[in-house]
Amino acid sequence: MATSPMTPPTPRSTNRSTLGWISASYGLAVLPLYSELSPLIYGIALLAIGWRYAIEQGRSRMPSQRQLNGAAVLGSLLIAVLSPQLGLVGSIFNLLVMGCTLKFLEFRQRRDLGLHILALFFLGGLSFVYHQHWLVTLYLLTSVLLNTAALLSLYLPTGRREQLRQASLLVAQSIPLMLVLFVILPRLGPLWQMPQTQRAITGLGEEVNPENITELTRSSELVFRASFSGPPPTERYWRTLIHESFDGHSWRMSPGLRDWQNQQQSRRHQPWRATPSTQHWQGASRDYRLYTEPSNQSWVYTLALSSSPDQTLLETPVQTLISPTPLTQKQQFALRYFPQQPSEPKLSPQRRQQNLALPVDGNPQARAMAAGLRRQFPDDDQALLQAALQYFRQQPFFYTLNPPPLSGDSIDQFLFSTRAGFCAHYASSLAFILRAAGIPARLVTGYLGGEYHPEDDYISVHQFDAHAWVEVWQPGGWQRVDPTLMVAPDRIEQGLDALMRDQGFLAEDPLSLNRYRHIALLNNLRLALASLDYHWTVWILNYDAQAQEGLFKHWFSSGIGGRLLILLGGTLLALAIAIMLGWLYRRKTPPDPLLHLYQQACQYLARSGSPRLPTETPNAYRDRLLQQDHPAAGTLERITTAYLHGRYAHPEDQAKEIPTLRRLLRQLRRQSRRHNRRNS
Numbered sequence: 012m013a014t015s016p017m018t019p020p021t022p023r024s025t026n027r028s029t030l031g032w033i034s035a036s037y038g039l040a041v042l043p044l045y046s047e048l049s050p051l052i053y054g055i056a057l058l059a060i061g062w063r064y065a066i067e068q069g070r071s072r073m074p075s076q077r078q079l080n081g082a083a084v085l086g087s088l089l090i091a092v093l094s095p096q097l098g099l100v101g102s103i104f105n106l107l108v109m110g111c112t113l114k115f116l117e118f119r120q121r122r123d124l125g126l127h128i129l130a131l132f133f134l135g136g137l138s139f140v141y142h143q144h145w146l147v148t149l150y151l152l153t154s155v156l157l158n159t160a161a162l163l164s165l166y167l168p169t170g171r172r173e174q175l176r177q178a179s180l181l182v183a184q185s186i187p188l189m190l191v192l193f194v195i196l197p198r199l200g201p202l203w204q205m206p207q208t209q210r211a212i213t214g215l216g217e218e219v220n221p222e223n224i225t226e227l228t229r230s231s232e233l234v235f236r237a238s239f240s241g242p243p244p245t246e247r248y249w250r251t252l253i254h255e256s257f258d259g260h261s262w263r264m265s266p267g268l269r270d271w272q273n274q275q276q277s278r279r280h281q282p283w284r285a286t287p288s289t290q291h292w293q294g295a296s297r298d299y300r301l302y303t304e305p306s307n308q309s310w311v312y313t314l315a316l317s318s319s320p321d322q323t324l325l326e327t328p329v330q331t332l333i334s335p336t337p338l339t340q341k342q343q344f345a346l347r348y349f350p351q352q353p354s355e356p357k358l359s360p361q362r363r364q365q366n367l368a369l370p371v372d373g374n375p376q377a378r379a380m381a382a383g384l385r386r387q388f389p390d391d392d393q394a395l396l397q398a399a400l401q402y403f404r405q406q407p408f409f410y411t412l413n414p415p416p417l418s419g420d421s422i423d424q425f426l427f428s429t430r431a432g433f434c435a436h437y438a439s440s441l442a443f444i445l446r447a448a449g450i451p452a453r454l455v456t457g458y459l460g461g462e463y464h465p466e467d468d469y470i471s472v473h474q475f476d477a478h479a480w481v482e483v484w485q486p487g488g489w490q491r492v493d494p495t496l497m498v499a500p501d502r503i504e505q506g507l508d509a510l511m512r513d514q515g516f517l518a519e520d521p522l523s524l525n526r527y528r529h530i531a532l533l534n535n536l537r538l539a540l541a542s543l544d545y546h547w548t549v550w551i552l553n554y555d556a557q558a559q560e561g562l563f564k565h566w567f568s569s570g571i572g573g574r575l576l577i578l579l580g581g582t583l584l585a586l587a588i589a590i591m592l593g594w595l596y597r598r599k600t601p602p603d604p605l606l607h608l609y610q611q612a613c614q615y616l617a618r619s620g621s622p623r624l625p626t627e628t629p630n631a632y633r634d635r636l637l638q639q640d641h642p643a644a645g646t647l648e649r650i651t652t653a654y655l656h657g658r659y660a661h662p663e664d665q666a667k668e669i670p671t672l673r674r675l676l677r678q679l680r681r682q683s684r685r686h687n688r689r690n691s
Contacts, residue, residue, distance in 0.1 A: 028171050029124055030067060032161035033131070034060045037115060039154040040134050041108060047141055049093055052086070052105045052112075059112045066116075079113050086113075100140060107134060121165055128162050143341055145547040156182050184589035191582060194559070215251055215310070215477065217269070219435065219456050220261040230474035232304075234458060235312050236545060238469045239299035242314070242350070244460050248480065248491060249312040249472060251457035253329040257446075259370045260421055262439065262454040267365075268329060272309070275325055275335065294351045301344045302548050309333045312458060312472070314348045315491070321345050343553040358451065358484055366451035366484065374422040374443065381447030392450050396483060396492065399444050403437060403497040406430060410499035437494040438479040451484035455491075467542055605665060608672040609654045615676075615683040616643060620690065629655060643682040650675045 041048075041056045048056075065071035074082075086109040094102045111134060114127045135151045135158070160171075160178035167174055235249075254262035298320075301311065311324055311332045323344055324332040334342075358366075380402075388395040409431040417424045422443050425436050438454055445452035459478035461470040480493040527533040613623045613632075621641055623632045633651045636644040650672060657668030 028174065029161050029164040030063065030118075031171070032157050032164055032174070033115070033124070033127065034063065036128075036131050036154050036157035036161060037111065039150065039157065040131055040138065043138060043142055043147060043150065044104065044108070047101055047104055048108060049089070049097065049105055051089065052109055055086075056108050056112045059115050063115055063118075074116055076117075079117055083109070083113055104137065107137070124165055125162070128158055131158050143552050145544060145551075152182070187584065187588040188582070188586075191584070193554075215308075215456050217252065217254075217264045218261050219252070219254055219263075219454065219479065220439075232474045234304055234306075234472050234474055234476070236302040236469050236471050236548070237299050237461070238302070238467075238549070239297065246314075246350075247460050247470070248315065248478070248493075249458040249461075250315040250331060250455060251310050251312050252455070253327075253331060253482075254454040254456065255329075255365055257369065257439075257443070257454075259373045262442075265365060268327065271328060272333060275333070294349055297348045297350075299346055299348060301346055302545075302553065303338050303342050303344070305340055306338045309335075309337050311338075311344060313346055314350075317346045317348050319344060320347050341548060341552050343549075363451050363484070366453050367446050367449065369443065369446050374420045376420075376423040376427055377440070377443055378447045380426070381444045384444070385448045392485065395448055395450065396445065399441060399448075400492070400494060400497050403441075403494050408432075408437075408498045410495070434495045435479040437498060438481050441492065441494045442481045445481070445483060453482050453489075455480050455482050464538070464542065464545070467545055469545060471541060471545075603658070604669055605654055605658045605672065608669070608676055609650065612647065612650050612676055612679055615680050616641075616647065619643070619683045619686045642686050643679055646675055646679045646682060650679065 038057070038060060041053070045053055062071060066073050087106070090097070090102055090105045090109065093105070097105060107130070111127065111130050114123065114130065118124055118127070132155070135154050138147070138151060156175075156178055159181055160174045163174050163177050163181075164171075167177065252264065253268070255265040255268070256263045299314075301313070303311065311334060313332050316330055317332065318326065319332060324334060326332055332346075384395050384398055388398065407430060410433070411431050412433060414432040414436065415429045417429070422440050425432055426440050435456075442452040442454050456477070456479050458472045458476040459480075460476055461472040463470050478495075480491060480495070482489040483492050484490075528537070609629070616622065616636070621636060621639070627635070629651045633644070633648050636647055641647075653668045653671045653675070657665040657672075
């Protein structure tokens with residue numbers, strides 16, 4: 012691609028083509044960051060684009076250097092004030108966008124433009140800290156294309172179409188080499204720990220009450236995927252949080268477990284001191300891999316009981332798993348599931364007392380019911396449990412996403428009055444009855460079921476799969492008990508979407524394709540997009556050092572030799588593809604538009620029986636048709652005059668003659684058709 016020197020833009024003036032490309036690219040780079048930027052910084056960045064256009068059109072003056080320096084100081088102070096809310100990463104993002112915005116308003120030389128374009132490349136790359144979805148990747152690739160076009164416009168004095176064509180070619184030529192480097196380059200660990208972002212993400216919390224779970228069921232947000240065929244839907248209880256403290260309305264994580272978790276979190280900068288998941292369970296097991304979405308929390312969703320063979324997770328005293336650092340990005344974990352392993356062979360007196368604790372007073376009817384069951388089954392805890400479950404089956408309980416509000420003695424109101432509720436209502440009430448009857452019980456929150464994708468052999472779990480159940484202590488370990496099964500067995504077997512479709516499932520999320528699973532076309536589209544996102548997560552986002560080493564060993568016996576061979580072969584292939592693309596999209600010399608239009612006029616006349624002779628000049632051809640009184644001779648005379656004027660006499664007027672020739676050509680075509688019809 013040949014380049015020619017170009018004089019720098021004059022002061023207070025910018026190449027319109029360059030400004031257009033930069034404005035579009037800057038807008039695309041900033042738009043996805045609306046949740047990471049301060050609203051004030053975000054608004055200033057968007058307004059700067061309009062201000063710059065006003066400057067170029069002469070409607071506004073360029074800000075002085077003093078004004079820009081003052082704005083930079085004020086913006087920095089604002090970001091410093093907001094830094095506790097934004098966090099370190101958010102503050103850096105805001106500072107970078109503020110700098111790009113001010114630079115956008117002071118273009119005076121080509122060097123200023125080049126620096127701003129390079130900063131936009133950097134800003135687009137940093138956006139992947141927050142967004143790794145494949146759609147965002149395509150979106151930012153468009154921004155890269157516009158940045159490249161802007162950079163070319165500084166040196167190619169051509170039209171925007173040619174600049175975009177050249178930019179598209181350069182980006183297309185770079186993609187093969189980018190893929191080779193992605194596969195080959197060593198996947199090194201981070202040289203520093205990425206600071207935790209302050210971005211709020213919905214999900215399960217340490218405190219749970221019926222209202223919390225109901226809110227989650229209105230969201231179609233993806234929580235995680237698991238790559239294995241797995242147990243049947245009735246056994247897919249994804250155990251996440253254990254709640255052992257009850258205040259009469261809400262269940263919370265026990266203080267001891269919270270202190271233990273905080274202690275582990277304080278050691279995250281010293282991972283060699285942390286206690287990994289080293290429990291060696293016995294019996295049959297099944298390996299699976301978990302792909303989690305960002306939650307900004309530390310807990311991990313697992314089947315009970317699960318351990319981590321690669322020791323990347325920590326095991327809590329209640330046999331759940333947590334990550335040493337919050338899950339602020341998509342991550343994958345190798346897990347092993349032991350379906351027959353007892354969770355806790357012995358229960359210490361302290362743990363027993365903790366899982367029997369209830370408020371001193373409140374809910375007298377439920378306490379009386381528990382006392383009656385204990386009198387009926389004084390020495391048989393299992394029979395008492397079954398009798399409590401039968402109460403939910405026999406009484407007119409109703410499963411609904413919109414239960415009536417409860418207050419005061421909420422357990423009594425639900426058990427003996429409203430009898431309409433969600434999974435948390437049933438689980439909370441059963442745990443209360445069992446504790447009042449002297450049986451240790453605790454509330455468990457997590458997710459139930461998930462959608463199985465047989466083509467790729469994985470399960471997708473969304474927020475609307477959130478669920479609550481009970482774990483009851485029996486000799487030998489904790490036993491899972493789900494009272495919802497007594498009231499709404501379809502919730503367990505078919506999922507919430509099938510059960511709640513008549514109650515407006517995801518009515519508050521009309522754009523979610525999960526809401527339209529009953530429409531075949533939309534459901535097929537949803538499954539196709541889910542499969543694409545799954546493969547993107549597995550093969551791109553989770554392509555780490557372990558996956559790279561496994562790939563090399565699969566292709567070659569020697570990892571180092573395989574790397575060199577792939578590097579050499581891949582580079583040659585990438586260069587060959589780049590050369591081929593350059594040849595296919597090489598710039599062809601466009602035909603002379605005036606000559607092309609004149610030749611079309613000659614073709615029309617030839618069809619009417621008056622072809623132009625090879626030795627005739629345009630003037631001679633015109634004169635011959637005039638002597639023959641050809642019906643189109645007058646039109647040809649005007650065409651010849653415009654053609655010779657624009658092509659030879661005054662080439663600078665060529666663009667002005669093209670519309671005239673096109674109009675005369677349409678007139679000549681009509682005259683030729685009439686002439687042909689008369690002769691026929």
